Amino acid sequence: MAHCNMYDKVLEVLRQPTADRKDFEINSVLPWFRKKSDLFSKLKTGFLVDIIKCCSLETRERDDILIKQGDRGDCFYICLSGKVTIYINYANKEEKQQRATDDADGEEDTKIVTQHPKKVTDRSKLGTFVITLGAGATFGEVALITEDSVRTASIVCDEHTDVIVIDRNLYNRSVKYVLEKEFEEKTNFIKSNPFFQNWAPKYKKQLAMAFETIKFPYESAIIKQGNHVDAIYFILRGEVKMVVDTTMHHVQYPKLCPHEDAALDTHNGTSPGSPSIHRRVMSGESTGSDSPNLSIYRRKIGKKPLVDVCYLGVNECIGDTEVLLEMPTFFHSAICTQETEVLMLETKHYERLLVKRNPQAITAMTDSLELKLQHRINEKVLLSQLLYHKTKEINDEVRRQSQARRVDHKKHPKAHIGSDAFIPTTGPLVDMYGPGTVFHRIRQREHSKQAKLKKDRSYNATVYSSAHSDDGSDSVYDGDGYLIDTDIHHCAKKAI
Numbered sequence: 283m284a285h286c287n288m289y290d291k292v293l294e295v296l297r298q299p300t301a302d303r304k305d306f307e308i309n310s311v312l313p314w315f316r317k318k319s320d321l322f323s324k325l326k327t328g329f330l331v332d333i334i335k336c337c338s339l340e341t342r343e344r345d346d347i348l349i350k351q352g353d354r355g356d357c358f359y360i361c362l363s364g365k366v367t368i369y370i371n372y373a374n375k376e377e378k379q380q381r382a383t384d385d386a387d388g389e390e391d392t393k394i395v396t397q398h399p400k401k402v403t404d405r406s407k408l409g410t411f412v413i414t415l416g417a418g419a420t421f422g423e424v425a426l427i428t429e430d431s432v433r434t435a436s437i438v439c440d441e442h443t444d445v446i447v448i449d450r451n452l453y454n455r456s457v458k459y460v461l462e463k464e465f466e467e468k469t470n471f472i473k474s475n476p477f478f479q480n481w482a483p484k485y486k487k488q489l490a491m492a493f494e495t496i497k498f499p500y501e502s503a504i505i506k507q508g509n510h511v512d513a514i515y516f517i518l519r520g521e522v523k524m525v526v527d528t529t530m531h532h533v534q535y536p537k538l539c540p541h542e543d544a545a546l547d548t549h550n551g552t553s554p555g556s557p558s559i560h561r562r563v564m565s566g567e568s569t570g571s572d573s574p575n576l577s578i579y580r581r582k583i584g585k586k587p588l589v590d591v592c593y594l595g596v597n598e599c600i601g602d603t604e605v606l607l608e609m610p611t612f613f614h615s616a617i618c619t620q621e622t623e624v625l626m627l628e629t630k631h632y633e634r635l636l637v638k639r640n641p642q643a644i645t646a647m648t649d650s651l652e653l654k655l656q657h658r659i660n661e662k663v664l665l666s667q668l669l670y671h672k673t674k675e676i677n678d679e680v681r682r683q684s685q686a687r688r689v690d691h692k693k694h695p696k697a698h699i700g701s702d703a704f705i706p707t708t709g710p711l712v713d714m715y716g717p718g719t720v721f722h723r724i725r726q727r728e729h730s731k732q733a734k735l736k737k738d739r740s741y742n743a744t745v746y747s748s749a750h751s752d753d754g755s756d757s758v759y760d761g762d763g764y765l766i767d768t769d770i771h772h773c774a775k776k777a778i
Contacts, residue, residue, distance in 0.1 A: 288314050289363070296339040296446065308334045319360055319418045321457065329456040337446045342439045345401045348422075349437040351409070355425030357449045363417050364443025369436045370488070371409030408436040413492075413630065424491060426453050427465050434487065468493045471518065471625065475597065477643045477650075485639060492631035497623045504600055504616040504624060508534060511612055513628045515600040520622025522600065524591040526614040531665045534611050538668055589662045593619070599647075600624070603655070605632060606648055607672060613665060645680060652677050 292311050295303055308331055315322045315330060322330055342348060348359060351371055402408065412435065415421060425431045448457065468490040472478045478489060495518070498504055504515055507527055531538075591614060594600065600616045603609070636643050655670035 346439045351436040353433045358422035359445045361419045362444040365440040367414045368412040369408035493625040505612045507615045511604045515624045518623045521619045522594045522616045525588045
């Protein structure tokens with residue numbers, strides 16, 4: 283109830299004209315804004331007060347288009363309540379961006395932004411679903427950060443939604459530094475990371491948009507063993523300790539560790555045919571009266587001895603093992619040994635940008651994972667050995683297929699020539715289709731034509747050189763069959 287009253291107070295402040303918003307009213311809602319959005323929590327108080335005082339409030343309904351891909355943008359949005367969905371049309375992206383870039387007049391820009399329909403009837407025409415955002419999310423800032431100011435996606439409301447609008451002037455004096463610094467940090471990370479640095483520019487930009495920056499305090503857990511795998515993390519700064527509770531692996535991955543259950547049960551005096559003590563304990567199963575063995579094992583397992591696996595630093599990856607090997611839950615925990623900042627990439631973005639559009643990055647990550655697991659094999663963590671062998675099998679199969687393709691290509695080179703063979707990997711040194719090069723090619727063709735014609739004339743002159751004129755003087759014919767008089771005196775007389 284208190285939350286509803288506070289939100290009503292926020293709306294009451296924002297619905298007033300900017301000149302009528304009092305400082306004491308703004309100060310009373312500052313804590314709510316800081317909790318609502320990560321962006322607001324990073325801003326100094328003076329900048330946040332300026333935003334609340336000068337921003338505008340908009341209320342939209344379901345299927346309203348907030349942003350249309352390809353338009354020019356002069357503002358960005360922060361969602362206060364409701365939900366919005368982001369769509370990207372990959373097919374028409376370049377064409378729309380070029381159209382928006384060609385419109386240099388500022389007045390035309392405003393018309394472009396408002397020319398798209400207010401509501402959308404068929405969302406499939408907007409492109410591929412990317413993500414749904416809720417209260418506290420910011421969107422539309424990429425158009426203000428980039429030089430061309432082109433909208434890179436379409437954003438549609440899913441329900442009744444309240445958003446605040448921050449125009450370019452307010453953005454420049456309040457949040458520009460924070461957002462540009464964060465975006466630049468993501469971009470620099472992508473450029474320097476060997477998994478992403480060779481991507482096409484448009485996918486690099488989309489990856490930067492998909493990354494979410496998160497800070498974790500000392501001794502906090504970035505991931506917890508047994509939790510559902512929903513993201514992969516890259517360390518920007520700080521240090522993380524990877525720890526494992528080996529007793530949980532038999533419940534997490536019964537198909538990977540069936541023999542370990544049997545070994546543990548034999549050690550605890552349970553017959554092979556009876557249900558696993560370990561699985562009964564970890565699943566919380568109870569039969570009313572525990573057997574002595576089960577009670578003892580329950581007390582043992584309650585201590586949860588942790589095994590230190592390794593320490594990870596800057597540019598290292600957390601959760602790559604689980605994501606690459608498609609494991610349902612995290613097989614270890616990541617504990618911060620100092621304040622740590624990471625870039626989080628959710629699995630849905632991993633599927634969209636890596637699996638579907640840049641599979642070569644997955645191959646590189648799997649190769650790297652094999653080396654990591656090889657050095658992290660621990661006798662106390664039997665699962666690490668199994669994961670290493672599984673990763674090695676995957677990489678060996680990829681290498682075998684690659685080798686087979688190379689051998690087949692050598693045997694049948696013409697069968698493998700496609701359009702890619704005519705596309706240079708690094709681009710031509712000279713633009714093959716520019717105005718200057720077109721003129722050069724035309725001139726080269728003319729030179730070739732003239733050289734051929736000259737050669738033909740020389741040949742004809744040789745053929746007719748044996749012919750003589752009627753007056754007995756030697757005559758020579760040119761390449762076109764015309765008589766050439768070789769008598770020097772006769773030629774001189776003609777010249778006079």
